[in-house]
Amino acid sequence: MADITWEEPFCAEGANCFRIGTDPDGNAYIAVAGREDAPLTDTREALRNLILEIKAGKADHLL
Template identity: 85%
Template sequence: MSHITWEAPFCAEGANCFRIGTDTEGNAYIAVTGQEDRPLTDSREALRALILEIKAGKADHLL
């Protein structure tokens, strides 16, 4: 696995924290804080699309 540069943790209410990271090969990663050794990975474009859809409210029904 490439070296991942992690952003600061994002925490919602309570202890639900996750981190977003990227590597120099164009991959993006999401991991639960403290479990960065087991991230989900996809392209940066896929991560960008996911974030835009969440911001647009398309995941609100999951809350």
């Protein structure tokens, strides 16, 4: 597993918490808190774009 630096968990109103992490190679990771051993991974740029789209409300239909 890569050397991932994880941010503090983000928890919504429910019990669903996730963490965002990065590694020295420029990869970004998203994992359910407590399941950091099985993250989704992509580039930091892709993660940044995902967060911007979520903030813009483009994923509200998924919630």
